[in-house]
Amino acid sequence: MFDPSTHVLVVDDMKTMRKLVIRACTQLGFTNFTEAGDGAEAWGVLSSSDSKIGLVISDWNMPNSTGLDLLKRVRSDQRTGKLPFILLTAESEASQVQAAVAAGVDSYLVKPFTAEAIEAKLKQVYAKRQAA
């Protein structure tokens, strides 16, 4: 599992959802969080020279810049290309999953979610990264 000191970037245009993600991650022992309201704001955090973000959990459907836009930007930049990235979304259509996988997402979590579901995804992503 990720080290609890990992700095998590939580991206969602809804404050309620950011709180829910942070609450679930806090229950798993995480203590370091930065919030962003959309993909553009998140990129501002990630691209700053002193960014210490070690994990991104992002909503898909946001104004200004979507989670998918953010993922593509993260993967195309050398500084951030290898960041673990989980997309969180209310929709589970096959075409969406395919687009996310093609863009290099580590995992995909459908809302509504339980704390157990987030934990399982994080463990899965960590294990996959360790094995690679």
Add this chain to the structure above:
Amino acid sequence: MAAKKIDTSIQDGVNLISLPNVSEKDMKELLEMSTKQWLLLPEKIHAFDLGKVTNFDPGSLSQILSFLKSLKKVEKNHFSFNVSPLLMSFLKEKGLTSTFNIKSSFDDGLNALSGGKKKQVDAKLLKPFIDGASNAFQVQVGINLKGESPYSKAHMYEEGDAIAGQVNVNLPNFKGEICLCFSEASFIGTYGALLGEEISKIDEESADAASELLNMIYGHAKTILNRDFGMVLEPAIPKAILNPKPVKSANPVIVIPFNSDHGKLRIEIVIH
């Protein structure tokens, strides 16, 4: 005044009038009073079910014709259906078939006056929204919703709604709004269960919980409707509306009511 009553109901946004046998005595006075009431209704379409009518006595006929003339003046529409062969002969003889705008059925009349589009939501199209709501509340909020019978009405929102999440859909095959409506008490209770935080009032920060819950419901419904019903709904970002006031809708508003441990809430769907 006759003891008889003229049965009326609102169906699909239409004032449906089931006329009794208007050749009976005292019908003229009853019609005079009823037509005045019908003219005050907000509905833009009035439909006469003439299944029980065999002919019209002159007094009753003049009341109805006066009513139809008044409807035309205020740019409202009407049609008639369930016309027996006997009544049809009577109307033809009087040259009144086009005045009564006779249609083969209620649906036929509604379609003709609604621009060729039946503005009804098929019951099976509501199930994805019902399932989406049950799932979102059970998994994310941790409470069970008890669905109640859907119904339709002529306005969006209700007095007493404190917060609503609303998503607008504007696509070639689906234009309308979908809303999730709460009273203050039911939202505060839901928010507390959702986040483990007690709030005493709804503010801009807490309000987006209504949008997020609707986001989950719409996301689920969209997936099912696209996959199983061939619709092509696209993602949409809900917004939160504080203290929405009732507003008349040009089209019927489908209401899916729910009850929960924290009170009642509703999904409202309007299709343009």
